[in-house]
Amino acid sequence: QKEVEQNSGPLSVPEGAIASLNCTYSDRGSQSFFWYRQYSGKSPELIMFIYSNGDKEDGRFTAQLNKASQYVSLLIRDSQPSDSATYLCAGEKAAGNKLTFGGGTRVLVKP
């Protein structure tokens, strides 16, 4: 079992809809979680960081963390074609910057 798992997709979403991405993790010692967006051929870009249970909102993005159930999710509201990318989830065990990534979910937003 991978430490951090994501559905590879593609997740096809109509423009203007909400894209919902999920990530599960196996190590209960993981404390902080990250969501990245990566366009094809480009480097990853950090879009969300969450370490407390509950929701965290930043613009059109909302990250949700549930440590009891060991999952992290990312919601993208009002999805735009420019949101079409691969979204990577990562977990960190302690504040030492050792990150473990999931395989990524490809999102396609269709006009």
Next chain:
Amino acid sequence: EAQVTQNPRYLITVTGKKLTVTCSQNMNHEYMSWYRQDPGLGLRQIYYSMNVEVTDKGDVPEGYKVSRKEKRNFPLILESPSPNQTSLYFCASSSRTPPSYEQYFGPGTRLTVT
């Protein structure tokens, strides 16, 4: 402008010929990391550093070395490259001041070892 630079961006080399990929950041970040990205295997951390002279292994450190003599630089060294190290490599730097976290990736280095 916040920036992480990597050099070279593309490199084709032969098995066994030592090489260094440089990484430099201009944000005074304390944390720096190296990753490799391979199709089907995703992004995997090679080494990370929490500050000058402090480095530690990530998930796939075999065949790589790093050093952190200055805060801004974190070179990745392949002493004897092998074809299985053909990959896309990313350097990243980060800083955390809870609840905030800032991280930037370099543009990537595509390495081919023949």
